[in-house]
Amino acid sequence: MSGDADGSPLRWRPESLLLLSAAIVLFVVGIFVRSPVPILLAFPLLIAPVSAALFGPRSAPPVRVEGRVGGSGRSVAISASLTPEPPVRPESLEVYFPVPPGVRQLEPPLTEIDGDHLLTTLTWVAPDPTVTAVPAPEVTWRDPLGLVERAALLTPADLVVERYPPELHRVGAVRLRRTLALPGETRSRAIGESGEFFGIREAAPGDPPRRINWWASARFGRRLANEYSLDRTGDLIVVLDTRATGLGREVDARLLTVSKAAAFGLAESFLRDKSRVGIATYGEFLHAVPLSTGRTQRLRLRNLLLSTEVADLAGPSERCAVSLRRYFPSRTNTVLLTPLVGESQVDLVAHLRRRGFPVVVLSPSYLPLIASRPGGAAPDESLVRRFARLRRQGEVAEVWRDAPVVDWEDYWSLGAFVEFLRRPLPQERGR
Numbered sequence: 001m002s003g004d005a006d007g008s009p010l011r012w013r014p015e016s017l018l019l020l021s022a023a024i025v026l027f028v029v030g031i032f033v034r035s036p037v038p039i040l041l042a043f044p045l046l047i048a049p050v051s052a053a054l055f056g057p058r059s060a061p062p063v064r065v066e067g068r069v070g071g072s073g074r075s076v077a078i079s080a081s082l083t084p085e086p087p088v089r090p091e092s093l094e095v096y097f098p099v100p101p102g103v104r105q106l107e108p109p110l111t112e113i114d115g116d117h118l119l120t121t122l123t124w125v126a127p128d129p130t131v132t133a134v135p136a137p138e139v140t141w142r143d144p145l146g147l148v149e150r151a152a153l154l155t156p157a158d159l160v161v162e163r164y165p166p167e168l169h170r171v172g173a174v175r176l177r178r179t180l181a182l183p184g185e186t187r188s189r190a191i192g193e194s195g196e197f198f199g200i201r202e203a204a205p206g207d208p209p210r211r212i213n214w215w216a217s218a219r220f221g222r223r224l225a226n227e228y229s230l231d232r233t234g235d236l237i238v239v240l241d242t243r244a245t246g247l248g249r250e251v252d253a254r255l256l257t258v259s260k261a262a263a264f265g266l267a268e269s270f271l272r273d274k275s276r277v278g279i280a281t282y283g284e285f286l287h288a289v290p291l292s293t294g295r296t297q298r299l300r301l302r303n304l305l306l307s308t309e310v311a312d313l314a315g316p317s318e319r320c321a322v323s324l325r326r327y328f329p330s331r332t333n334t335v336l337l338t339p340l341v342g343e344s345q346v347d348l349v350a351h352l353r354r355r356g357f358p359v360v361v362l363s364p365s366y367l368p369l370i371a372s373r374p375g376g377a378a379p380d381e382s383l384v385r386r387f388a389r390l391r392r393q394g395e396v397a398e399v400w401r402d403a404p405v406v407d408w409e410d411y412w413s414l415g416a417f418v419e420f421l422r423r424p425l426p427q428e429r430g431r
Contacts, residue, residue, distance in 0.1 A: 009150070010056070016049040016147040052143040060153040061088040061141050067157050069134070074412075076103055076124040076161055078134065081117045084152070088141060090118035093152070096138040097122055102130035102257050103161060126163045128254060128411050129261030133306050134159035160302065165414040168265030174421045200224050206296050227276075227293070234333045235276040235291050237357070238263045239324070240305075241338035241345055242283040243314035251369050252310045258364050258411045259337040260305045266335060267301045278328055279304055282348075283311020286323035291332075317344055321351035330356030337362050340395045340405075350402045359403040362417055367392055368409055 023045040030038035067080035080097070084090060090113055097120065099105050107123040120137075139152040200216055203223035216224040240259055244252050267277045271293055279301045280288035287308075289300045334357040338345045352359045370388060392407070399405050406417045 010053055011149050012049065013142075013147055013149055015145070016052075019045045019049055019147070048145065049147045052145055052147040056143055056148060057088060057141060057150060060151060061085065062155065063088075063093070063139050063152040064155040065137065065139075065157045067134075067159055069159050069161055073166075074126050074163070075106075076122075076126055076163070078122040078124070078159065080120045080122070080137070080157070080159075082120070082137075082139060083117050084141075086116075090116060092141055092143065093118055094140045094142050094149070095120055098135045098138070099124065100132045100135055100161070101253075102126060102128065102132040124161075126161065129164045129258050129265075130161060131164070131260050131264045131302065131305055132161050132257075134161060160306070162261075162264065162268075164261040164265030165412055167414045167418045168262070168269050171266065171269045171414075171418050171421065174418070197226060199227050201227050201292055202290065204292070204296050235278070236266070236270050237291070237324075237328050237332050237334045238266055238277070238279045239320075239334060239336045239352070240279070240281045240308065241320075241336065241348060242281050242308055242311045243344065244310050244312070245339060245341035245345070245366075247339075247341060247366055247370075249310065251366060254369055255339045255364050255366060256308070256310055258408075259339075260308060262362060262364075262408075262414065263337055264302060264305055268298060271298055277301065280324060280327065281305075281308045282315065282320040282323075284313040284315045286320055286327075288324070288327040290327050314344065317348040317351045320348060321355040321357075324352070324357065325355055328357075331358065334359045335362055336360070336403075337364070339364055339366055340399060341366060346395060346399055349399050353402050360420070361399055361403050361405040362414075363396065363399075363405055363407055364411065365392060365407055365409045368411070 023042040026038040026042035026045070030036065030042070062085045064083045064085075065080060066083070067078060069076065069078055071077040078097075082090065082093060082095060084093060095109075095111065095118065097109060103124040103126045105123070106125045110121040112119050136154055136156045139154060140149050141152055142149040200213055201224065203212055203217075203225040207225045211225050213224050213226050240256070240263055242256055245255075247255075263279060267279060270277050274293060276291040276293050277297065278289055278291040280286055281304065287304065289297070289304050292300075334352065336349065336352065336359050338348065338361065340346055340361070340363045349359055349361060367385075367388060370385070396405050396407050404420065406420055408414065408417065
């Protein structure tokens with residue numbers, strides 16, 4: 001969640017304007033009838049809004065937000081605690097949590113006071129697998145009479161809803177075929193934080209000084225760090241095709257949502273197994289996080305996926321394959337997530353193969369989304385769906401000539417994909 005760095009000024013609520021209007025009317029009536037009674041009645045109505053503004057906080061009240069994301073499967077339960085700084089009391093806070101894309105609100109929020117904390121429980125549901133950030137709540141201080149209000153200054157919490165098929169929790173145990181490593185990899189008896197020396201990579205901001213390879217950094221003129229491993233298999237690249245299709249913006253957004261969830265589940269599982277993982281997204285241009293491992297890499301990959309949207313402009317498929325070579329070595333295990341709609345997405349597989357990337361295609365099918373569209377029971381509806389399924393089978397069969405394809409129709413199950421990864425792939429001939 002994220003909040004504004006600046007607070008907003010004091011705002012008058014409609015109740016205040018109503019009281020001020022009533023006070024003005026009473027003043028006019030008192031002057032017109034030449035009686036002090038309406039004027040005396042107008043004074044409390046005039047003083048109440050001004051007093052509420054004077055006795056309230058002079059600036060945006062600081063509020064610290066803490067929370068956690070719970071639940072399992074489709075259910076999402078969020079527990080948030082809001083703590084204002086004295087003298088502001090939690091009873092004077094009004095809280096609204098926006099619902100992020102990819103989830104729906106199942107029940108109204110539950111709010112209770114616990115000492116100096118305002119506790120809020122949210123119950124949401126995720127129809128499809130998703131990785132989405134929980135936006136900052138809208139917190140407003142309001143006086144007891146409800147006459148004036150002021151937006152609070154938040155110290156937000158980083159809450160992310162992560163829901164993906166349960167089979168991906170254990171897919172990291174799959175032994176990937178050994179691939180080429182980064183330049184500088186050698187066998188060594190030096191033991192580091194995670195085991196035996198594995199290779200040299202670009203230094204990350206959180207790397208400690210003892211992990212920096214100062215000799216290599218001096219030779220290449222940039223900071224390089226050592227990387228260690230106990231039992232490392234092959235590296236993994238996950239590529240997301242974010243280009244728009246002819247299915248409509250809504251369908252494209254849902255397909256990209258489930259693709260991001262699958263990409264994050266794959267990355268998290270293999271990172272947990274000490275493998276190096278990188279992610280690339282391609283719309284008009286390529287955006288990539290190079291191969292690495294560890295908890296910091298998980299945050300890098302998650303931030304890239306959270307910022308990924310359906311591209312407004314589509315780049316050529318060959319540009320993706322050429323750009324991918326700038327970030328990743330060839331012959332690295334590659335999983336391509338694409339809905340395979342249109343000739344450009346089908347051609348992307350062939351271009352990646354020509355550039356030396358052994359691709360396995362995980363294709364989220366658009367058929368379930370088309371079938372769930374609202375519409376009347378037209379006689380031609382079943383015929384249209386049959387033609388759509390035949391077209392889908394033709395697209396998948398066309399790609400099979402270049403790379404294996406897993407047609408993903410049940411978004412909450414990836415058992416077929418995991419079983420496919422467990423099968424030993426034949427060694428490819430050199431190109």
